Amino acid sequence: MDKELEHQFITNLEKHQNIAHKICRIYTNDQDSHKDLFQEITIQLWKAYPKFRGEAKFSTWMYRVALNTAITLYRKKKRGIKTQDFDSVHFKIKSEEYDGEVEENLKLMYAAISELNDIEKALVFLYLEEKNYREISETLGITEVNARVKMNRVKTKLKSIINP
Amino acid sequence: MDELDILKKDWKQQEASLPKLSYNEIYKMLWKKSSSIVKWIFIISILELLFWGVLNISLSDGEFWKRMEVINLKEFTVIVYILSYAVTFYFIYRFYRNYKKISSTDDAATLMKNILTTRKTVKYYIGFIIISTALTSLVYAYFTIFHHAATTEVENVANYSFTVTQWLILSGVLIFSIGVFLGIIWLFYRLIYGILLNRLNKNYKELKNLEG
DSSP states (O other), X not given: OOHHHHHHHHHHHHHHHHHHHHHHHHHOSSHHHHHHHHHHHHHHHHHHXXXXXXXXXXXXXXXXXXXXXXXXXXXXXXXXXXXXXXXXXXXXXXXXXXXXXXHHXXXXXXXXXHHSOHHHHHHHHHHHTTOOHHHHHHHXXXXXXXXXXXXXXXXXXXXXXXXX | OOHHHHHHHHHHHHGGGSOOOOHHHHHHHTTSOOOBHHHHHXXXXXXXXXXXXXXXXXXXXXXXXXXXXXXXXXXXXXXXXXXXXXXXXXXXXXXXXXXXXXXXXXXXXXXHHHHHHHHHHHHHHHHHHHXXXXXXXXXXXXXXXXXXXXXXXXXXXXXXXXXXXXXHHHHHHHHHHHHHHHHHHHHHHHHHHHHHXXXXXXXXXXHHTTOO
């Protein structure tokens, strides 16, 4: 593979790596799995890169390939059961910024997100990334109506965890 | 502020705590092996196609053809073989076509559908093998028995000839054992399927429900 392409790819990925890391945070619960998934995303992006012609933005293209990897292509490695405290490893909530109740709610919501199924996680991720319904429906390959219905369900689900 | 808005705001702040990989770290990852499900599906499917193909060929040695000639099934066997080769090649071609369609740059639903279709091609091939094996086994069994009866000395035939009930029992046992044998193969495939495609099937259903 030509050096120029390689350099271009790594530079792009280095710049946009947050997208992949955020997906790893949503789809994995420990650092080893996070690394594994990140690596698979990198491999998949690299394999698909020759087909990336730059019609879309690198980031837009990356959302799609990275999510596809997390939902469909990635095969979870079997690991011994790890009992790491989810929020202490993964999401660092800055206590000083929130009052006690808000902080507690955030913890609950992050914990709830980790319990969602793969598709719901994708929806929450795209919502948190402020993608509009057109983009969501194009990324997932469903109609906008379906995307809306599903999104509302997930939102309700998350809210009901805090206000049962 | 709504809970979800707070979550959204916090989500942005989480970025500060994300890992940051260097150019070199990413470079090293490019050459690592993928453990993607598509790779596994490809390997397993190729192994299956090869297994059945080789089994088919290796069973048909000279001895086999001599036996077929004795029971007057040589022509039948030749036709069965031509057909099964044609069908095998057709399935390999379909498999290859479907496999080439799998692309990580498609939308999620299309990607899942293409993977499932590729796997389905192999499933149909196995289905074809099982059904055709069952049918040809029955034909061979029938002709072997018929041939045996026809070439045995007349006085002995009386000793050996079966009553209707005995025929029924014999056919029953034959059909039953062929059925059990093929059933086991089928179960084995369901198992491979379960392991490989369970999550994919579930996600595809989840994604596409509500859609006509």
